[in-house]
Amino acid sequence: MATVLFYLLGLVTVIATLLAITRRNPVHAVIYLVNSFFALALLFYLLGAPLVAAWEVIIYAGAIMVLFLFIIMMLELAPTPEADRMGPTWWQWLPVLLLALALVGCTLMLIGVDAGVAQGVPRWYATPRDFGFALFGKYALAVEVVSFQLLFAAVGAFYVGKPERKRRQKKEEGA
Amino acid sequence: MTLSDLHALLPQLILALGATGILMVGAWWPSRAPWVLTGVALSFCAAISAGIVLPTVTEVGGMFGVTPYARFFTILWSILTGLTLLLSLRYAKVHRFAGAEYTALVLFAGAGMSLLSAASSLVGLFLGLETFTLVLYILIAFNRGEAIGAEAGLKYLVMGAVATGFLAFGIALIYASSGSFHLPEAMHGLQIDGQMRPLGLLGWAMLLVAIGFKVSLVPFHLWTPDVYQGAPAPVTGLLATGAKGAMFAALIPLFAALGTLTLELNAVLAALAMLSMVGGTLAALPQRNLKRMLAYSSVVHMGYLLLGLMSGGPDGQRAVIFYLIVYGIATLGAFGVITSFAQADGEPQDYETFRGLGYRHPRRCSALSAxxxxxxxxxxxxxxxGKFGIFHAALKSNHHLLALVGILAALVSVSYYLRPIIVLFMQERPAQRLRPGCTHEFAVLTVCFSLVLYLGLYPGPLLELISQILPSP
Incomplete structure (x- = not known):
C-alpha cells in the first residue's frame, strides 16, 4: 500500500512540476508548484519525516509561494488578457482540480495506512529536538555559512536593484 | 563549535567577518578607496594568519579540513583576493562602484574559495562553491550602468542555478548510495565488488554536469565568453582564476578518494577533456576580442587541467596544482592589463583598439604579451x-591520445595568443592613447610579471612545496 502511495505521489509531483514550468501565466505556475509541494510533503511523511513534511507545507507551500504570488500581483507580472476576463476555461482549472483531488485521496489513504501510529514512533523519526541539536550542533558551521551567504545575497540584490544616484542622472541630463 | 575550531578557521573568519564589518561601517561612512585598501589589508592578514597561525585540529565541523593542503590554497586565494582588490582600486573609482559593498563581496568570495578548497565533505564542497558563486552573480552585474553587465550576470545566474541543482541532486544520490557526506568515506562507500554502484554512477554523472558548468568544460561552456565579456575586468580576473582554481583544488581530494573507481568515469572524463581542448581551440581561433579569446582559451586550459586530474597519482596532482597557479597568475595579469586600460565608457577589448598600442604603452603591453x-x-x-607537467603526467598514466590532442591544441594555441601581440607591436596605425596606469595597477602587474618569469626559470621550490602539501592518498 505504501509503495502504491509512493508512486502515486511521485506521479503527482512530477506532473504538477511539469505543468508548473510549462505555464505561461505565472499565477497558474505558482498554483501548480504549490500542488507539487503538497505532494512532496506527503512523500516526506511517507518516508518517516513528518517534521520535514510539516515544514514543506508551512514554509514552502505556505510562506514562500504566498510571497511569490504577492510579488507577482504587486508588480503586475501576470496581466489578464481580455479573452480571459470571463474566468479560466475548463482546461485551465481541470488539471489543478484533478491534482488536488489526487492529493486529498492520497492524504486519506495515508491516514488509513499510517503504520507509525500502530507501531509507535519509527526508529528513524527525528523529533524537532533531535533536529535542532543536529542543525545547531553538528551542522552549526553550515548554518553559519548559509546565513552569511543570505546576508550577502540580500546586500547584492539591494545594490543591483537600487536605482542609480540622482546626482549622476542630473549631471547626465545637464550634459 | 569549540574555540580550537574557530582558531583553525581564523583566515576564513578574517575574510568573512572583515567583509561583514566593512559592510556595516560602510553603511554609515560611504567611501571608496579607504574601504578597498582595508580589504587589501584584510586579505593579506588572512594570508599571513593562514601561514603562521598553526591549527590544533585537522578538521572543523566535519566539513572543512585544516590540512596543509587547505592552508596552502587559503593563502593563495587570500593573496588573489588582495591583488584583485588592489587592481580594482582605480577601476572602482572610474565606474563609481560602491566601495564598501564591492570590497565586502570580493572578500567574501575569497572566503568562499578558501572554504571550497578546504572542503573535506560533500556538504562543505556545496557550501563553499555556493558561497563564491552567489557573490559572483552580483559582482558580474556590479556595473549597473551597463546592459551588457546585467546580461552577463543574468546568464551566469541562470546557468549557475541549473548547475547548482545538478550538484545538489548529484550529492544527494551519492549520499543515498554510500551513506556518508564525508570524504573519503563517501567515495569508498560507492564501491561494490570493485565496481561503482549504479546510483553512485548516476550521482557522479550529475556531479560532472555541475563541475562542467562551473569550470566551463565543453559542452557546458556556453556562458563563458558572454560572462567574461560583460563582467567588469577585475571581476573576470577573479572568476577566471579563483573560481575555477578553487573548484579544481576541491576536485583533487575528491578524485583521490575515488581511487580506482575513477576508471569507470574515464570515458566521460576523456570525452570532456578532449571536447574542451578541441572545441575551445577552434572557438578561440577566429576571436577578435581579447576577453572572448581569453574565455575560449580558458576552456582549453580547463581541458588540460582535467587531463592532469585524470592522470591522478602524486605526479598528476602536482601538475594540476602547479598548472592552476601559473595559469592563474598569467590570467590575472592579462585581465589586470585590461583593467588598467579601462575608461568610464568601457574597456578596450577589440583588437582594433589595441592596434599599435605597444609603442604608446610599452610597459603594460610587454607585460600583456608575456x-x-x-x-x-x-x-x-x-x-x-605547467603544460610540460600535465603532458608528462598524462603520458606516464597512458593517456597517449589525450596527451597528443593536448600538445596539438597547445601548438595551435600559439596562433591565437600571438595575434594580439602582433596587433600590439607589429601593426603601424598609431593607436589613440588609452588611460595611463596608476601605481596600484603597476604593482599588481609587476608581481604577476615577475612570478611568471621566476616560476618559468625556477619552478623547483614551488613544485617541492606542492609535493609536501599533497593530500595523502
Missing part, C-alpha cells in the same frame, strides 16, 4: 612548465 606567451606555454615562461 602573460599571453606564458598561457601559450612558450619556454622561458611559467606556462611551459
Amino acid at each position: 602573460f599571453l606567451l606564458s598561457l601559450a606555454g612558450i619556454p622561458p615562461l611559467a606556462g611551459f612548465f
Whole structure:
C-alpha cells in the first residue's frame, strides 16, 4: 500500500512540476508548484519525516509561494488578457482540480495506512529536538555559512536593484 | 563549535567577518578607496594568519579540513583576493562602484574559495562553491550602468542555478548510495565488488554536469565568453582564476578518494577533456576580442587541467596544482592589463583598439604579451612548465591520445595568443592613447610579471612545496 502511495505521489509531483514550468501565466505556475509541494510533503511523511513534511507545507507551500504570488500581483507580472476576463476555461482549472483531488485521496489513504501510529514512533523519526541539536550542533558551521551567504545575497540584490544616484542622472541630463 | 575550531578557521573568519564589518561601517561612512585598501589589508592578514597561525585540529565541523593542503590554497586565494582588490582600486573609482559593498563581496568570495578548497565533505564542497558563486552573480552585474553587465550576470545566474541543482541532486544520490557526506568515506562507500554502484554512477554523472558548468568544460561552456565579456575586468580576473582554481583544488581530494573507481568515469572524463581542448581551440581561433579569446582559451586550459586530474597519482596532482597557479597568475595579469586600460565608457577589448598600442604603452603591453606567451606555454615562461607537467603526467598514466590532442591544441594555441601581440607591436596605425596606469595597477602587474618569469626559470621550490602539501592518498 505504501509503495502504491509512493508512486502515486511521485506521479503527482512530477506532473504538477511539469505543468508548473510549462505555464505561461505565472499565477497558474505558482498554483501548480504549490500542488507539487503538497505532494512532496506527503512523500516526506511517507518516508518517516513528518517534521520535514510539516515544514514543506508551512514554509514552502505556505510562506514562500504566498510571497511569490504577492510579488507577482504587486508588480503586475501576470496581466489578464481580455479573452480571459470571463474566468479560466475548463482546461485551465481541470488539471489543478484533478491534482488536488489526487492529493486529498492520497492524504486519506495515508491516514488509513499510517503504520507509525500502530507501531509507535519509527526508529528513524527525528523529533524537532533531535533536529535542532543536529542543525545547531553538528551542522552549526553550515548554518553559519548559509546565513552569511543570505546576508550577502540580500546586500547584492539591494545594490543591483537600487536605482542609480540622482546626482549622476542630473549631471547626465545637464550634459 | 569549540574555540580550537574557530582558531583553525581564523583566515576564513578574517575574510568573512572583515567583509561583514566593512559592510556595516560602510553603511554609515560611504567611501571608496579607504574601504578597498582595508580589504587589501584584510586579505593579506588572512594570508599571513593562514601561514603562521598553526591549527590544533585537522578538521572543523566535519566539513572543512585544516590540512596543509587547505592552508596552502587559503593563502593563495587570500593573496588573489588582495591583488584583485588592489587592481580594482582605480577601476572602482572610474565606474563609481560602491566601495564598501564591492570590497565586502570580493572578500567574501575569497572566503568562499578558501572554504571550497578546504572542503573535506560533500556538504562543505556545496557550501563553499555556493558561497563564491552567489557573490559572483552580483559582482558580474556590479556595473549597473551597463546592459551588457546585467546580461552577463543574468546568464551566469541562470546557468549557475541549473548547475547548482545538478550538484545538489548529484550529492544527494551519492549520499543515498554510500551513506556518508564525508570524504573519503563517501567515495569508498560507492564501491561494490570493485565496481561503482549504479546510483553512485548516476550521482557522479550529475556531479560532472555541475563541475562542467562551473569550470566551463565543453559542452557546458556556453556562458563563458558572454560572462567574461560583460563582467567588469577585475571581476573576470577573479572568476577566471579563483573560481575555477578553487573548484579544481576541491576536485583533487575528491578524485583521490575515488581511487580506482575513477576508471569507470574515464570515458566521460576523456570525452570532456578532449571536447574542451578541441572545441575551445577552434572557438578561440577566429576571436577578435581579447576577453572572448581569453574565455575560449580558458576552456582549453580547463581541458588540460582535467587531463592532469585524470592522470591522478602524486605526479598528476602536482601538475594540476602547479598548472592552476601559473595559469592563474598569467590570467590575472592579462585581465589586470585590461583593467588598467579601462575608461568610464568601457574597456578596450577589440583588437582594433589595441592596434599599435605597444609603442604608446610599452610597459603594460610587454607585460600583456608575456602573460599571453606564458598561457601559450612558450619556454622561458611559467606556462611551459605547467603544460610540460600535465603532458608528462598524462603520458606516464597512458593517456597517449589525450596527451597528443593536448600538445596539438597547445601548438595551435600559439596562433591565437600571438595575434594580439602582433596587433600590439607589429601593426603601424598609431593607436589613440588609452588611460595611463596608476601605481596600484603597476604593482599588481609587476608581481604577476615577475612570478611568471621566476616560476618559468625556477619552478623547483614551488613544485617541492606542492609535493609536501599533497593530500595523502
